[in-house]
Every structure is written in structure tokens, then in C-alpha cells.
Amino acid sequence: MRVKRYSPRTEKTYCYWIRFFIRYHGVRHPASMGPSEVQAFLEHLAVERYVAAATQNQALNALVFLYRHILDMPLGDIGTFSRAKRPRRLPVVLSHEEVMRVLNQLSGPMYLMATLMYGSGLRLIETCRLRVRDIDTERLIITVRAGKGDKDRTTLLPAVCLPALEAQIESAEQQLAYRIARGRVPVTLPHALDRKYPNAGISLGWQWLFPASRPCCDDAGNVVLHHIHSSAVQKAVKQAMKSASLPRPGSCHTLRHSFATQLLSQGTGIRTVQELLGHKSIETTQIYTHVIGKEFAGVRSPLG
Structure with a gap:
């Protein structure tokens, strides 16, 4: 593999x-x-x-x-078997007010990560994998590298996140200086970048925006610093949603769903939303039009 x-x-x-x-x-x-x-x-x-x-x-x-x-033994025809049913379910979405209630239950890096998932439409793992170099504060753009399907894309950077992002980058810079002074623990790097650019692991641009609390060992046994584990973020967001007393259960992905529905309800073109979300097919994005009722084409109930 x-x-x-x-x-x-x-x-x-x-x-x-x-x-x-x-x-x-x-x-x-x-x-x-x-x-x-x-x-x-x-x-x-x-x-x-x-x-x-x-x-x-x-x-x-x-x-x-x-x-x-x-095994070099291709299966060929395995015959018929009971297929699990693929139910057509609509995603759970939150209103803007409900999202704000959830965000108000969070603080520090968890607040910033949840804000980016809602404000930029990032997946959970994409948020965890952000590096300092992926943040463009001048053009208000976030670059998502090696996202789902190993594809790169750019998405929106909410201006409201700038102070928290600048503080997070400053924290990453301070942590880097601390690690260099005590043993040069590098961050994990993709593919062969650590061999091509030996100092990349201790350069600011390649530092994780949301690093783990302590170093770990990679597959080769080297001590490195990885990004925060997604399960920690999931736990914090679920607890925040519980504390916000929402009428519907949700998760980190609910914030991404809410990003898409908010854009579509504001009149943003579905192709633009598709690109921001990184969907391969427009059909995947169209599910959100059903959530906000666009398929009814303005038809009103007899009761008004």
C-alpha cells in the first residue's frame, strides 16, 4: 500500500x-x-x-x-450477496445563531478550529493538518493541501479569525524556538521533503498550526511533532454542542454542512460552493439544496 x-x-x-x-x-x-x-x-x-x-x-x-x-489470486466473480442499503439522508445543519452558541462554548485552539470549519468549510482532518504556510492573511485565503482525493484547493479565510490566527502562528513560532533550543525536534513532513530539504522540519512555514501536545515517534522511529489528533477536536466540539442545548445532535462535520447551506441560502452559486468544499461531483453539493428547500422552486404551502 x-x-x-x-x-x-x-x-x-x-x-x-x-x-x-x-x-x-x-x-x-x-x-x-x-x-x-x-x-x-x-x-x-x-x-x-x-x-x-x-x-x-x-x-x-x-x-x-x-x-x-x-496473494496474486484475483477474486473474480464472488457471486451475489446481500447489499447493505444506502439510505438517502439529509445532512444535519445548524442555523447561524446555533453555530454561534456552539462556538461560545469553546475557547483557545478548539474555538479557532471550530470557527475555521464553519467559516471556511474545512473538513476536520484538513483543519488538523493546517500548517503556518497555508494561511494567507493578506488575501484572506486558506490553502488546503492533499485534501480528500489527494487534491489541493483554496477556500475562504474569515477576517474575524485573523487575530486568533496571528496569535496561533506566534505560539507556533515560540514553540519552534523552544524545541530548537532543546534538541531540534522537527515536525512530520510529507513524502521525502525531510531528505530534500533537511531544515524544512524546523522552519516556521512547515510548522503545524495546531500541533500535538507532545512529540511522538514516526514509522522510522524518529522523534517528531505531529498535529493535534482529530479525536480531541471531535470530543471538544461534541461537548460544546451538548452544552449549547441544540435540538439536533451534531459533530464537526455539521459545521461544514452549515457553511455550505449558509452560502447557498445567501445566493452563492453551487459551482463556487462545490469548489470551496472540494467536492469531486456537483451531485454531492446538490444535497444541500434539498436541505434549504431550493428544489421547491418557490412553491408555497396552502396554509401560507
Whole structure:
């Protein structure tokens, strides 16, 4: 998977499903199994575990990868099996007033991260992975690098975030100076940048905007500084939503959904919203038009 440049998250997910498949069939070696066992496993996921359609497809992709690229035994036709149903659900969105209530329950970096998810439409992991160099305070632009699908894009930087962002960058600079004075602990860098540019890991531009609280070891055993873990942000935002007494449960992604619906309700073109969100297909963005009722084309209820 690393040779094929799969993301670390995909690597972790595929390994999980491959282990699950092996345990489900009594710890038999995959080479001794084939399409019938894969079919039974996928059936089990849909019928007994009630997984979502995307989860079942994820498991199938992991097993196809295993047999095709590792065992050199392509599965071919695995026959028919119960498909998990893909329900058509509308995303949960919040009004601007409800989002403000949530943000008022947060402080420090968590407040800034939640503000960027709502004000810029960033995904949670994109927010965690922001570096100092990605913030353009003059043009009010955020550059999202290697987002979903390994694509770069630019999005809005809310002017209201500038004081907090400048303070966060100053904090990153101070932390960098502290680490250099006590042992040069570099930040994690993508691909081979640490070999091409040996000093990039201790340059301000490459520092994480939201670093982890302490260093860790990378795959090679080197002590490095990673970005804040997404689970910490999820926990803080969920707690803030609970404290805000919202009528609907939400998550970090709810802030991104709310960003999209707010723009569309203000009359922003759907293509522009698609680009800001980084959606590959316009159909993905169109789901928000259903949330705000645009498909009704001005039709009013008989009751007014």
C-alpha cells in the first residue's frame, strides 16, 4: 500500500478489514479461502452487523486489494450477496445563531478550529493538518493541501479569525524556538521533503498550526511533532454542542454542512460552493439544496 502511495488512513482501514476477515473464518490463511468466503463475510456484515453500504464497500475493497496485489489470486466473480442499503439522508445543519452558541462554548485552539470549519468549510482532518504556510492573511485565503482525493484547493479565510490566527502562528513560532533550543525536534513532513530539504522540519512555514501536545515517534522511529489528533477536536466540539442545548445532535462535520447551506441560502452559486468544499461531483453539493428547500422552486404551502 505504501508503494502504491495509499494514504495512512486507507492503510489502517484495509488492515483492519483484512484482520476481521481472517478472524471471522477461524484464523484461516486467506490463500486457503476464496470468493465463497468473501461472499459469506460480506453477507455477515450486511445481515448480522447492519453496517452501512459505504462500510461494506470498504471491506470489499480491502479484500480485493489483498487477493489481487498481495496473494496474486484475483477474486473474480464472488457471486451475489446481500447489499447493505444506502439510505438517502439529509445532512444535519445548524442555523447561524446555533453555530454561534456552539462556538461560545469553546475557547483557545478548539474555538479557532471550530470557527475555521464553519467559516471556511474545512473538513476536520484538513483543519488538523493546517500548517503556518497555508494561511494567507493578506488575501484572506486558506490553502488546503492533499485534501480528500489527494487534491489541493483554496477556500475562504474569515477576517474575524485573523487575530486568533496571528496569535496561533506566534505560539507556533515560540514553540519552534523552544524545541530548537532543546534538541531540534522537527515536525512530520510529507513524502521525502525531510531528505530534500533537511531544515524544512524546523522552519516556521512547515510548522503545524495546531500541533500535538507532545512529540511522538514516526514509522522510522524518529522523534517528531505531529498535529493535534482529530479525536480531541471531535470530543471538544461534541461537548460544546451538548452544552449549547441544540435540538439536533451534531459533530464537526455539521459545521461544514452549515457553511455550505449558509452560502447557498445567501445566493452563492453551487459551482463556487462545490469548489470551496472540494467536492469531486456537483451531485454531492446538490444535497444541500434539498436541505434549504431550493428544489421547491418557490412553491408555497396552502396554509401560507
